Amino acid sequence: MANEQFFFSYRIEKDLVCLDRDEHHHLSRVLRKIAGDAVLVSDGKGMLYQTEILHVGQDETHCRITGTFPLAGESANKVSLAVGMIKTAHWEILLEKAVELGVYEIFPIITRYTVKSGMKRERCEKIILSAVKQCGRSRIPELHEPLPFSDLVRKKHKDPIYICDNQEDYPLLRTGGTPEDCLVLVGPEGGFHPDEIRLARDAGARPVVLTNRRLRTETACMLTLSRLVV
Template identity: 35%
Template sequence: MAPSYRPPWLVFFRETPVFSVRLQKLRSDPSCRELRNSEASFSFLTYAYLCRVQLFYSSRIENSRIILNEEETRHAISVLRKVPGDVLHVIDGKGNLFKALINKVNKKETELEIQETKTYPKPEKEIHLVVAPTKNMDRMEWLLEKSIEIGLSSLSFIRCEHSERKQVNMERLEKIALAACKQSLTWHFPELNDIVPFKNYLQSVHPMQGFIAVCKDAESVLNKQTSLKEQVHLMIGPEGDFTEDEYMLAKSAGWIGLSLGNKRLRTETAALAGVVGLNFL
């Protein structure tokens, strides 16, 4: 039987199991030049991922320059000990990944010169999650992190009649979202929306396809037969569930009652189960 084909990068990784040795060979060993430069088997993204590069974020992209803010500068210069001439990989949250050289450094910001740019399209399916936050905010932070890793376009918070939490710390959530995007190689950052009353949300948002998770009398069940559109909204209620009036109000606005199974789930568990199901159907 003829041996099956193994791509060069797979052969290399199996023959070089120690990460530090593998990284050094990739960067400097002449025998790896073809592997480094092969567009087919070793794309720019693959190289960045396999070498475990540190990703940085910047919203200030000006022509061929990137400006890192004070926090990102502190991490690059003080923690990682980067110096002018070193290469950094930067994302902008809009689908672009930049390979850039450090040009100028000071305590407040770092200026980079762009060497390469790779742009990634938005996901074909957009998942918009709407949640009544729990009293324990740690659960919502966990939900945000894991939802981004799986695939999330936006997260909005609502205040319902049974809600125990009336406000959320958006600045902290944005930092958690940024860290999750870097870790999971999410090129398009999800939109985060501050908490609003349930009725206000229904009046301001008219989804292409909206599901509201309910414990009983659901019109639809999330399974392989569920027909999904390109943009899907999923609404998850508070720990005391939606009231009957809230549910009927959502239905009158076009939202479809959805069952996530026969288990009684915590708010964050139901939300994550919905995100997973909608992403992989």
């Protein structure tokens, strides 16, 4: 199913689906779908629908739901990333690959060594949606607004928190064991300041190391997700 192309719609009511705007344009003008064709539609919240096209209009396409696939393409556990913001080109790669590797949600954080504290939300959301379609997920990971590192770690988190650092005496972040929901903190270029490590530890975060090599932020995120997402 991951190899099949599908569409997104927030206009789903009972057994009917409406595709509009970009989704309608791609279906009708690019793929030239017609009434009677079968297409997959996701609500972006974890439900994938098998549908049959009823009518392709000028501005909208209407479909009838014929089957459901809950959590299609989703992971067994929820791994969230809190990432120190980095330069735009690297940030966009990070978003794309994190989605493909199964990230649950992303918190952009502003740290002591952050070089860029803003992001173009519309552009980021397009990258995320494109990656979701490419890898066959049924849920769109949430991208939160940037927030200071201290605000994030002081929030109440019900799941374990790991903070990545390159200290040799920290335990290695490993795979295996029972899959768990968790939040992983990854620093920007330059990593986390020692005061941030202390603050995170005081909030209950467990320091871990990914490798004995220095990694780019986006590479560290990919390695983290590849080890933890099941």
